[in-house]
Amino acid sequence: MSSKDYDPRIVDLYDGQNPDGPDHEFYRRLAYKHRAQKILDLGCGTGILTVTLAKDNRQVTGLDPSSAMLNFASARAGSERIRWVHGDSRSIPDNGYDLMIMSGNVAQHIPEEQWQSTLEALRSAAAPNARLAFESRSPLARSWEQWAMEPKTISNTRQGVLEEWCTVADLGAGRILLRSYNNFRDAGELVVEEVTLNFRSRERIAADLKNAGFDVLNVFGDWDETPFDSSQRIMIFEAIAR
Known part of the structure; x- marks a missing residue:
């Protein structure tokens, strides 16, 4: 954990x-x-x-x-x-x-x-x-390839203006590293979350x-x-x- x-x-x-x-x-x-x-x-x-x-x-x-x-x-x-x-x-x-x-x-x-x-x-x-x-x-659908092509999004949230995007990396053996970027514009802070997903x-x-x-x-x-x-x-x- x-x-x-x-x-x-x-x-x-x-x-x-x-x-x-x-x-x-x-x-x-x-x-x-x-x-x-x-x-x-x-x-x-x-x-x-x-x-x-x-x-x-x-x-x-x-x-x-x-x-x-x-x-x-x-x-x-x-x-x-x-x-x-x-x-x-x-x-x-x-x-x-x-x-x-x-x-x-x-x-x-x-x-x-x-x-x-x-x-x-x-x-x-x-x-x-x-x-x-x-x-x-x-894994046959290879969803991570679609994630990699998704454009940035900008939305108004109760945490202020949030800009989001992601990147993916194929680690092999069915393992995909997903990095999610969360730019809290009002606070001027970029939070990056990383997770390895197993397909x-x-x-x-x-x-x-x-x-x-x-x-x-x-x-x-x-x-x-x-x-x-x-x-x-x-x-x-x-x-x-x-």
Whole structure:
């Protein structure tokens, strides 16, 4: 877990750039479909999805390695219904979760040296027949090439005028270094965030899940649950604990 945390201004604007939408609705449908009563949101970030899962007397845990994100999450409406935990998969409290999720970029943020152990930790925390669901971008779509061509954007935010752009570097072996530049013009400050994203293939992820003790039930290519056929940009995995 990196000691570097997010700039609070970036956290404050995060929900506006990553709003509730069809991706969150997918995870909520899973919770209702499987009558989940104990849910783990690993990499919960600002908690925008997490708090919406805490209904019908469910026990919901939001876990994240970022103190800045968790501070924001614990101050939002409905946060009192959530158990917030600072850490990564090694910090999962207790077990018996019947639904575990990793939304957004969480799966791709997990470095290679921690990927398999993360899946194994989730399996150890799972109840019998628990579901694990997460998304990951398909490496076949090569999304990072599009990111590299995106122009700068300038917007008026509650943090003042913000100019944004990014650069990408292919590190090989499915690893992409993404640098996001955030120029807070009013403050005269440039904040650069770096993250290495891991693009794993469908076959690789399925094999890793199997090795960790999960069976893949579905791989969708969109949030409407269309089966993945290698042409879509995302892969949405739904697996069950053996």
